[in-house]
Amino acid sequence: MRVRRVLAALSTLAAAAVLTACSAGGSADVRLAANTPTAASATSAPATSAPVPATTKAVPATTKAAPATTKAAPAKPVMAAGVPCTITAKACVSLSGKQAWLLDEGKIVYGPVKMLPGKQDGPTPVGKWQVEYKEKLHHSTEFNGAPMPNSVFFAPGGIAFHEGSLSRYSAGCVHLSSAASLKFFNTLEKGDEVQVVR
Known part of the structure; x- marks a missing residue:
């Protein structure tokens, strides 16, 4: 009976030592406590040492999830067929080509028609x-009440499509023929x- 108690004490002590070694990263020098009975004295003396409490502490996690560094590339605009504008445009103007179109869901519904943009010192803004x-018969406040039909x-700045000369540059507006401006x-x-x- 006495031998069983000593063996049980040794078993508990050995388990505590293993736990201590594990919590120290496996490199600790594991030794029995000085007053722990040895195998030789186990049969003659009662076990007097209390079980060693486990000293394992939770190790905080030090690895953090790396932040996502890849960003999705912006979607490339989808160009409408036959014009230099994207499918979101309802009206498209090419300054260099001096042409304009009307579009619906990226498809040409009218044009190209001839147009004349603003002159060099009053250009039609790109963008x-x-x-x-809209105003059916607007009169310019800048140019002495000049008519600007359709x-x-x-x-910004009062830039508009309207009926105007196709031989004289505008002050920034897009001149169209009478029929095109009405459309x-x-x-x-x-x-x-x-x-x-x-």
């Missing part, structure tokens, strides 16, 4: 714009995208 408002305003006026609505490219 993506939205139709702001005006479709789309860029642009009747087709385009507030909020429609207008793209002007070089």
Whole structure:
């Protein structure tokens, strides 16, 4: 009976020593406590040492998830067939080609038609714009009340599609023929995208 108690104490002590060694990374020098009975004295003396408590502590995780460094490339704009604008445009203007089109879901529904943009010191602005408002017979406040039939305003500064001379550059607007300006006026609505490219 006494031998069983000593062996049980030794078993508990050995388990504690292994746990201590594991928590120290496996490199600790594992020794029995000085007052632990040896195998020779186990039969003659009662075990007097208490089991050694396990000193294992939770090791905090030091690895962190690496932040994602790859960003998705921006989607390449889808060009409409036959024009230098994307499929989101409702009206497309090519300054270098002096042409304009009306589009619906990337398909040409009208054009190309001849147009004349702003002159060098008052160019038609390049970019993506939205139709702001329309006026059937607008009169210019800048140019002594000059008539601007079928005006479709789309860029800051009063820039519009309208009927105008196809032999004289504008002050920034897009001049169209009478028939083309009427078609642009009747087709385009507030909020429609207008793209002007070089």
